[in-house]
Amino acid sequence: MRFLRGYNDAVVLGLARSGTVTRGELAERSGLTPQAVSKVVGRLVADGLLVESGTRNVGVGKPRTLLKLVAGSRFALGAQVERGELRVVLTDLAGDVLDRAVTPLPADPDPAALVGELVRLVAPMRTDRLLGVGVGFVGPLDHRTGTATALGERPDVPLRDLAERALGLPVVVDKDTTTAIVAESWRRGEELRDAVLVLVGAGIGVGLLLGGRVHRGARTNAGEFGHTTAQLDGPPCACGRSGCVAAVHDRAARAGDLAAATSVVGRAVADLVRLLDVDHVVLAGRAVLAAPEAYLAGVRARMRLPVDVGITPLADDVVAAGAAMLVLSEFYGRPR
Secondary structure (H helix, E strand, O other), X not given: OOOOOOHHHHHXXXXXXXXXXXXXXXXXXXXXXXHHHHHHHHHHHHXXXXXXXXXXXXXXXOOEEEEEEOHHHOEEEEEEXXXXXXXXXXXXXXXXXXXXXXEEOOOOOOHHHHHXXXXXXXXXXXXXXXXXXXXXXXXXXXOOOOEEOOOOOOOOEOHHHXXXXXXXXXXXXXXXXXXXXXXXXXXXXXXXXXXXXXXXXXXXXXXXXXXXXXEOOOOOOOOOXXXXXXXXXXXXXXXXXXXXXXXXXXXXXXXXXXXXXXXXXXXXXXXXXXXXXXXXXXXXXXXXHHOHHHHHHHHHOOOOOOOEEXXXXXXXXXXXXXXXXXXXXXXXXXXX
16 A cells, blocks of 8 residues: 555544544554554644544543544545446545546547546545545456556556546556445444445446455455356356356346346355355445345345345445545555
8 A cells, every 4th residue: 555654543543433532442442552542643633633522421530532533634536437437526534425526438438538537527626635536447457556457458558657647646546346345344444344345237246345354366356256157058248258147147137137137146146145254245336226125135035144235325426435435545544
């Protein structure tokens, strides 16, 4: 992570996102010494990221001072590049979406044109306290270098470097499914430790949160869930194979058979839950948002384990908001 602040600062800020806390609670929940917490809090208050906010009586002795995150002290921008659309959102340090802009894109956008549209949408949202821009992009890509390999027949595109030069801001690029699970992780904190986010849109993919950490895999392309086999003699897939989950789902969806489409997703997600032993499934993406109750029922009907299944409340913003939160987490990550 190229912009990561001190680990202790990240731990304290992560805990402060959950609500007002005392210095003693920060020490207890973080495992840091009271002296270390005092130093960190002093730095964060001086930087305007935390503020003292009243007191709380805790047993015998003088009341404890409460600390609160100053959400408007820093901001981040996040973008989702989806087939046919570019979406940009502005979030504060708490991860709340404050503004958004959307524009259509060609199905196979030229890299220069894509970056030009990104610059255009970002311009009205720029602020003095902006940390950077995150981009959620369809895979495959290399998160470490910010290189995209999914721009049609073109060679690998150094999307991060192009965007940084054009914007004059730090940029981080990750898979859309990964930024989406980052959004859920940032929003729900320690409640979410073993989870998958299933994104059903132009394709099908998953974001993975395992043991409280985002899992990207050896080549930063984990989560190509839509290209696992659902039917050996199934329809051809864009990846060159046949019977992939995405292809079988899309055939049913194009035929207007919603029950079959949701059943395909439900069976595949049930297999994924058994494989990874997660306890949360979050559904997202255009197809899900178009028929949320049907997809919820299709997935829940296949579950034989006590798993929480829900739909992201971030709706169409989940990938872009997660990209912004990825920037925030690289500065002020959630505690581990």
